[in-house]
Amino acid sequence: MGEHGGATPTPDANPSNNYVIPGATVEFDAVEHPQELELESELNLGEGEKHEEDGDNSEVSEEGDTDGEEAEYRFQFQGEMDPLSFAEEEDASGLLPYERFERIEQHYEVLASKKRPALEACTSELPTKKLRQEEMLGASFEEIMEIMNYGMRKKSRKSKQRGRRKGSKKKANPEVTRKLGDATLHYAHGRFEEAIGLLNEVILLAPNLSDPYHTLALIYTAMNEEKRALNFYMIAAHLTPKDASLWKLLVTRSIEQGDKRQANYCLNKAIIADPEDIGLRFHRASLYIELGEYKKAADSYEQISRLRPDNVEVLSKATQLYRKCGQHERAVCMLEDNLRNHVNDANLSVVDLLASILMEINAYAKALDHIEHAQQVYSTGQEIPLCLTIKAGVCHVHLGHLEKAEAHFNALKPENASNHPDLVIDVADSLVNVGQYESALKYYVMLEEDANKYNGYLHLKIARCYASLTKRAQAIEYYYKAVEKLNDSVDARLTLSSLLLEEDRDDEAISMLSPPLASEAALDTESDMSKLWWRNGKIKLKLSQIYKAKGSFEAYADVLFPIIHETLFIETVQQKVKARKRLSRGVLSERVKVLDDHQTDNVFHGFRPVASSADLSKASRAKRLLQKKAAVREAKRAAALAAGIDWKSDDSDDESPQVFREPPLPDLLKEEGNHDMIVDLCKSLSSLRRYWDALEIINLSLKLECNTLSVQRKEELRTLGAQIAYNISDPAHGWDCVRYIVSRHPYSFSAWNCYYKGILRNNRIAKHNKFLHNMRVKHKDSVPPILISAHQFTMISQHQAAAREYLEAHKLMPDNPFINLCAGTALINLALGHRLQNKHQTLLQGLAFLYNNSRLCGDSQEALYNIARAYHHVGLVSLAATYYEKVLAIREKDYPIPVLPNENQDHVDDKKPGYCDLRREAAYNLHLIYKKSGALDLARQVLKDHVVL
Incomplete structure (x- = not known):
């Protein structure tokens, strides 16, 4: 039976009705209903x-x-x-x-x-x-x-009496009293170890007696173990919660150890114990501000304001903090309540603050009512402050009463404007907000004599007014003055450069956005570099647009490429590295509670509630993680103590998310206009032969999962990447684009030409056999992969396999001159082999394909030369000489050599006239035939007529 007459349930009796906190009792009687x-x-x-x-x-x-x-x-x-x-x-x-x-x-x-x-x-x-x-x-x-009330503790029906009932207080245990006294004597004589041993025994006998904990705290303080002493003070304070002096001591000790959250916890307890101590409430409000908990600080000041309604300073702090938290309505209610409670003796500073808050939330009519009410109340007494008069004028401006506003603003004269600069700027800013730029200029100019005091901001406001009035010359003049003071103002430089461009002063605009000479080399740290105005993404973007408009594509690419690349790289890294949420110790501790370790000596001991296997698994992992963290923390503590350093536990939460660097252009992929800019940059880089840079931009753009590029833009980038792939030393970086284009266009000769040219540059043909095989299986009637396979067999001198592939392609496209040429060449090479039995038949078949090629080409010079070369190759020199002479009789004009898109054409442009004419080659081969047959004079004459310059 429990001490109160009710049955004390065990943890297994009814888990749903009681929860056992280890080391403490927070108990409710078991009930059935x-x-x-x-x-x-x-x-x-x-x-x-x-x-x-x-x-x-x-x-x-x-x-x-x-x-x-x-x-x-x-x-x-x-x-x-x-x-x-x-x-x-x-x-x-x-x-x-x-x-x-x-x-x-x-x-x-x-x-x-x-x-x-x-x-x-x-x-x-x-x-x-x-x-x-x-x-x-x-x-x-x-x-x-x-x-x-059956089964529960019964309420006493006797009338309650003041004071204690006789015999209600139990007698103290003599052993506890004796040991506590001995321990106190040991402490007084400096025998701390003996005192600690006795006090521990007292705690085991009477765990809820606060005196031994308090004495232990004093002992550990004397031993300079401040952390442990504070913990014993904490226990003693909880066992005597109405001892305000003990809580105040804990507040001081916690602040000395730098634990502000613990100090705040103790402050709350101290206020409960001594609610009349107003200094504690002030201390708590200040501590909330230091912790960054402005909402709680505002609530604390509001409580103080209720206790001290005449303290305007406290009221002001509370409302200012509510403004900072965005709770303007609550601040307004507090100030209005104060005015209602002080109808005849209201403080004008409260009216001023109330009007400011109402104006912030655009409640100008209500703010004007409060100001006018204050003017009526104090019209016969004291003079209304100038600030309230100006605020009334500002309210009239926003309400559209410009004439009434001007009447209020007349209180500001040019001769005394320097005495009230903030009010002058407020008036001018309000006029700017409603589009009255001419009137605003009148007030800004009042302060121009002291413009140096405003560090360029006054000139910036004047410049914006002139720009809004389309007076570009004056606007440029004041923007220059503003930029001279506000050297790091990005917006001012951008606006000034736009105005200069409108005035056709392009060089000045470029100079305004270009970095100063040798400035980047003067700084060492990357953190400083990131804050420089010329490294801002908007500045570089604007500068690149100017270069592009002027046709300076190299400068355009030099400026734009770094910020585009950095932005895409950061976006890609953030996509790959998904920051895992690290659970705090509090969350892990809650999960561990699912487990029951049955450790009676552990402070947090409880029964095991019903839980699923998943929850039990989470709890086990959480327990292991907590043990690991505790081991790491203990190792750090031991290392710090060994080094003679005061160790402080890190109480910060472990849930802080991973912070990434802000990209130069955060909205690069969100705005559709920027997509064209990415494509244009890649084209410019390709035209400048900066193929690696172009491929990097293309690959980064296509890797982003959150990519908002349209299908057309992606297709354009992949096509460009495929075309670039064969122009770099290692085309492997462009294979993704090439394969994508070939997969999308399996029957396109142009796409396959790009693919095959990349294979030849890579010199790793066997690596791509699997892809070719898959494409041939998927598209059986596609000729280009068949031809590529045949070319590969020809390169390794497997002419029989090559001829088989060429004949397969011939079945699909019999009238293609190129296929006929390749098939004939493969058969002739096969006929020259040693193991073929029907060589003559194969040779005739090969020649038949060459004659078919000549027919399809209209007996062109090239076709005749190929026939002559075939006869020459197999030793039929008489027939070869005949066809060489036919080639010499034809004069072929030059044709442009076909190249792939974006391929370097300089080698074509550098060729001399006649590069398509084969007469020189034919004459040289013919002179070899004549020379071998003994006709040296004839051979010499052929060279003289067709080869010698």
Whole structure:
């Protein structure tokens, strides 16, 4: 039986109704129905003695109830749990002591919130059904309540009395008192080890007594073990939560150790213990600001403002923080409440702040009403500040009342404008926002004499006004002045360059966007380089557009290629390296709770809830990861202590995402106009023979999964990549594009020519046999892959296999002159082999294909030369001489040599006239025949007529 008369359930009894926090008791009685739920107001103390807090005057009933309607959380140790484990810096789950206390409180609040609605539902139903229940059951309301409380601790029906009931306080354990006194004496005489041993024994006997923890904290402080001392102070403070001085000490110690979150936790506890100490609330608000939690800081200042309604400074801080968080409406409500509470003595600074916030959210009419109300109230008393008058004018400007606005602005005179520069700029900016540039210039010019104070920003505002009025000459003049001061202003340089281009001052625009001489070499670090204005993507993009418009394609590519390449590279890296979310220690600890290690000496010990196999697997992995992190942390701690360095645990969360560098052009692939720019850049690079650079851009563009390029643009890039592939030393980098083009156009001779030329440059023909085989299987009637296979057999002198392939192609395209030429050549070469039996028949078949080629070509010079060369090759010199003489009788004009797109044509342009005429070759071969037959004079004459220049 529990101490309160109710049965204390074990973890296995009813897992759904109780949750055991290791080392502490947060317990609810087991019930069978939701209507019977009731919170206990006190927690079991375990085997140790139950000691009451100092200054606690709550009434205690016979069953141990405290006076109050709602249960109050009280931390207590219970059972065989080891309280000393709380003093460790971190437990196995990686949580610090204050974080573990925080977790326990959170679990308590969750359980209490679940039971609270059931209690409210139970009590709300009783009065409406009381009469009916009495009629049906004949039972009174008190009897029903008694039945509902069955199995739970019973409420005392005796009237509660002030003060303590006699005998309610248990007597202190004599052994605990004796050991505590001995330990105190040891501490006083500096015998710390003996004191620590006795205090540990006291903690085992009375784990919920705060004195031993406090004494241990004092001892470890004297031993300069500040971290452990602070942990014992933390336990002592939780066991005496109303001791505000102890919480304040913890706040100071936490700040000294640099743990602001722990200091904030202790501050909250100190405020609960001493709500009248306004300094604690100020301290908490300041600490929230240091932690970057501006919303909580604003809430804290709002609470202080409610306690000190006349403190305008606090009110101002709260509203400013709400503005920073974007909660303008809440700031407005606070200020309006203050004005309502001070109708006759309102502070004008509150009105000024309220008007500023309302103007930020474009509530100009409402801001004007507050200002005019303030003018009416103080019209007979004090003078309205100038700032409120100007704000009223600004409101009129945005409401379209320009004449009324000008009447308010008359308070600003040129002679005193320098005394109120912020108000002058506010007036001018408001006029600019509504398009009144001429009027705005009038106010900007008032401050021009002191323009140096504004570091170029005033000149920039004046320049924008002139640009909006299409007065380009004046705008350029002031933009130059602004850029002189604002050297790193990218937008100012871009706008100035655009104005210069409109005035046909291209060289000045280029100079404005070009980097200064030797500036990049002057800086060493990459971080500094990334901040330079001339490395900005927008600057380089604008400069490249100017070069392209001027026709300077080399300069265009030099400027544009680096930023396009860097942008695509960063996008590709971010796509490949998907940052894995690293779970924090808190999340891992929650997963580990699924497991039950049955470790009674562990602080976080609990029962094992029902879980799926997947959850158990996650919990096991989380436990191993926590153990690994703990081992790494302990190794770092040992290394730091060995080096004589104060080690501090890193309490930061491990969920920080991986941060990538911002690309120069973040919207490169989002805007469709940039897609044409990528294609144009690749074409320009190709025309400049910068094939590697072009291929890099093409490959990076096509690799992006989130690519928004249209199908047409992708096709264009792949075609260009395929054409570039055969122009580089290693065409392997372009094979993806080449194969894609061939796969899309399997019957295109041009595509296959590009593919075959790349194969020949790579000199690794066998590597591509699998692709050729697959294409031939997939497209049986495609001639180009058949011809390529035949060419490969010819190159390795396998003329029989080559002839078979050429004849296969001839069946598909019998009237193709090239196929007939190749088939005839293969058969003649085959006839010259040693193992062929029907050589003459094969030779005649080969000659028949050559004659067919001549017929299809109209007995052209080339066809006749091929026949003559075939006869010469097989030794039929008489027939060869006849055909050589026919070639000499024909004069062939020059034809352009076919080249692939984007192929270098310089070698064609450098050829001398007559490069298509074969008479020189025919004459030379004919003179060899004459010379071998002994007709030297005839041979000499042929050379003299056709070869000698």
